[in-house]
Amino acid sequence: MTLLRRARAAAAAVTDPELPPLTIDDLGILRDVQLVNDTVEVAITPTYSGCPAMREIADAIEHAVRESGAEKVRVRLVLSPAWTTDSLTETARHKLLDLGIAPPDKGLGPEALFGGRNVVCPRCGSPNTERISAFGSTACKALHRCLTCREPFEAFKCH
Amino acid sequence: MTTTSIALTETPQVRRTLALADDALVLGHRTSEWTGHAPLLEEELALANIALDLIGQARALYQAAGELTGHSEDELAYLRDPPAFRNALIMELPNGDFAFTIARLLLVSVASDQTWRAGFDDPALSTVAEKAMKETTYHVRHAAEWLIRLGDGTDESHRRAQDAIDALWPYTGELTTRRDPWLRAVAPILTRATLRQPNDGWMQSGGRDGQHTEHLGHLLAEMQILPRTYPGSTW
Numbered sequence: 001m002t003l004l005r006r007a008r009a010a011a012a013a014v015t016d017p018e019l020p021p022l023t024i025d026d027l028g029i030l031r032d033v034q035l036v037n038d039t040v041e042v043a044i045t046p047t048y049s050g051c052p053a054m055r056e057i058a059d060a061i062e063h064a065v066r067e068s069g070a071e072k073v074r075v076r077l078v079l080s081p082a083w084t085t086d087s088l089t090e091t092a093r094h095k096l097l098d099l100g101i102a103p104p105d106k107g108l109g110p111e112a113l114f115g116g117r118n119v120v121c122p123r124c125g126s127p128n129t130e131r132i133s134a135f136g137s138t139a140c141k142a143l144h145r146c147l148t149c150r151e152p153f154e155a156f157k158c159h
Numbered sequence: 160m161t162t163t164s165i166a167l168t169e170t171p172q173v174r175r176t177l178a179l180a181d182d183a184l185v186l187g188h189r190t191s192e193w194t195g196h197a198p199l200l201e202e203e204l205a206l207a208n209i210a211l212d213l214i215g216q217a218r219a220l221y222q223a224a225g226e227l228t229g230h231s232e233d234e235l236a237y238l239r240d241p242p243a244f245r246n247a248l249i250m251e252l253p254n255g256d257f258a259f260t261i262a263r264l265l266l267v268s269v270a271s272d273q274t275w276r277a278g279f280d281d282p283a284l285s286t287v288a289e290k291a292m293k294e295t296t297y298h299v300r301h302a303a304e305w306l307i308r309l310g311d312g313t314d315e316s317h318r319r320a321q322d323a324i325d326a327l328w329p330y331t332g333e334l335t336t337r338r339d340p341w342l343r344a345v346a347p348i349l350t351r352a353t354l355r356q357p358n359d360g361w362m363q364s365g366g367r368d369g370q371h372t373e374h375l376g377h378l379l380a381e382m383q384i385l386p387r388t389y390p391g392s393t394w
Contacts, residue, residue, distance in 0.1 A: 049290050050215025079219060080286040082293065134297055135205035139212065143201065159293055 003069055007040045008033040010068035014060045017053050018138055021095050024057060028087025031078055039072040040065050045083045047159070048139040085159045097122050101141065102155035119155050121146035129153075162387045165230055165238045172281065173227050174245060177235070178367055179274075179284070180220035181246035184236060185375070186267060187213030188382055189254055198257055205301055209264070212294040216287060223283035237386040241376045242369035249330035251366075251375040255323065258309050258316065262323035265302035269344045270334040271295050277337070303348045310352025321354050332362025 001009075011033050012025035024030045024044065031043040042061050046054050058075040065073045085104035088096075093103040102122045118127045126148035133143040134157075141154040167173065190210035197203035221232035228235070249267060254260045275292035279285045309320040335341050338359075349356045365371065386392070 046215070046290075048212060048215060049219055049287075049294060050211035050213070052211065079290050082290040133201035133205060134301055135201070135208040137204065139208050143204075157297075 004033065004035045004040070006068040007035075007042075007065045007070050007073075010064040011042050011061050014057060014064050017056045017060075019096075019099065019101075021099060022092055024061075026089050026092035026095060028083060028089065028092070029057065036074075039074050040070040041074045041076060043076045043078045045078050047083050049079075051139055053138075083159070085156060088156075096156060100153055102144065102153060104156045104158040119144050121149060121151065122153055123151045124149040162390050163238070164240050164243070165234055167228055167230070167239075167243065170227070173224060174367075176220055176224040176227065176281075176284065178245040178247075179287075180217050180224055180235070181244045182250050182267075182271070183213045183220060184217035185244070185246045185250040185378065186263075187211075187217055188378060189250065189252075190260070190264070192254055193260065206260075209298055209301070212291075212298070216291045216294070219287045219290070220284075223281075223287065226283065233386065237383045241371050241379060244366075244369060244371065244375060244379070246366055246375075247330070247333040248363055248366040248372055249327060249334065251372060251378055252327075252330065253374055255326075256319055258319035259323040259326070261302050261305045261309065262320060262327055264298060265306050265348065266327055266331055266345065267334065268295050268298040268302055270331075270341055272299050273337065273340055273344065274335060306348060306354070307352045310349075310354040317353065320352065324349065324354055325357055328357040328359075329361065329363045332359075333364050333366055 012023060012030055014024050014030075016022050016024060016027055016029070019027075027047070029044050029047065031045050032041075033043075034041045042065065044054070044057065044061070054077065058077075061075050062073045086106055088103065096103045100122050102119050119129050119131070120127050121129050121144075124146060126146055128147045129144050130147060131142060131144050132152065136143045136154050140157055140159070142157050143152065144155050145152045167177075169177070187210050190206055190213060193206040194203065194210070197206055217236070218232055221235045224230070224235055225232055230238075247267075249263060252263070272292060272295035275288040275295060279288060306320060309316040311317070331341075332338075346356055
């Protein structure tokens with residue numbers, strides 16, 4: 001396998017510190033891996049401007065790509081095009097559900113959080129839920145409650 | 160890195176970028192002061208999240224300013240004195256009570272949201288705007304929901320919300336050059352909150368030119384003491 005392919009596989013396997021079952025590839029945070037001269041350049045994009053996990057993710061990528069055999073690694077933060085919840089892969093959606101986090105609806109922006117979006121309870125599947133707060137334990141999640149099974153849960157924000 | 164303040168040559172483009180960056184940093188810092196003090200847990204999380212969004216936006220904007228000036232984002236945030244800051248005065252005012260914090264968040268977020276959506280010729284600013292407008296959507300909504308709840312709540316919460324709007328209004332002149340759309344967005348929220356919209360009279364200004372209230376110096380002293388005392392330290 002070439003260095004670039006090994007580096008790409010290593011970067012793609014880095015996990016999110018907040019949601020360890022999900023890789024940065026699942027989350028759509030990993031944008032690009034390139035070989036520029038003798039340096040592996042990895043481009044990542046934050047879910048939110050202030051996402052405090054980016055630093056840790058960048059460090060983890062650098063470590064993983066070095067382990068894959070690269071001597072020089074550069075991690076670059078790109079903002080455009082902005083990350084949206086549509087960047088999540090199908091795998092990510094399934095893994096979120098397994099973690100008890102409702103995945104976001106596709107193709108909807110922030111306004112969906114306030115309109116008639118029916119968030120389905122990730123525990124019992126009931127659509128009968130209510131939003132407690134638009135802001136959760138991390139910038140990318142909101143707090144909800146299921147009115148059927150009464151369990152509180154987090155939902156990935158539409159973005 | 161040095162503890163000596165940096166001197167900048169400010170082209171109009173640098174000044175514009177710094178004004179946006181300083182607005183986000185200073186309000187982000189003020190908002191973060193609520194951490195550990197918010198009236199309920201959900202609000203604690205909300206204000207911390209909003210502060211984080213603003214500081215994230217500030218970082219991206221300082222990086223853009225850094226491309227123009229050759230200074231790092233840390234140097235721009237930590238090694239400028241109050242007169243070099245270009246933020247609007249409203250950002251630096253102390254938090255006051257919860258009503259004041261929420262009223263300010265609304266007045267500022269509506270302006271920021273409109274600024275990001277209006278677009279920029281500068282590609283670096285467009286890039287930041289694309290991301291920031293998604294975040295300000297949440298900020299506007301959150302502040303509006305609270306202001307309506309406070310204004311249309313008890314006599315006490317109504318009085319405090321009205322006092323906050325009255326005290327803040329003279330500081331809103333610096334927020335945006337497009338006042339009419341701003342007023343059109345703020346007015347219906349005030350109405351729903353049963354709050355009186357103050358008349359536009361004499362406006363406080365000076366922040367964009369570095370003439371600040373005494374509060375900014377205190378805020379920066381707290382924010383900057385570590386990097387200025389221990390240059391180049393990391394943790």
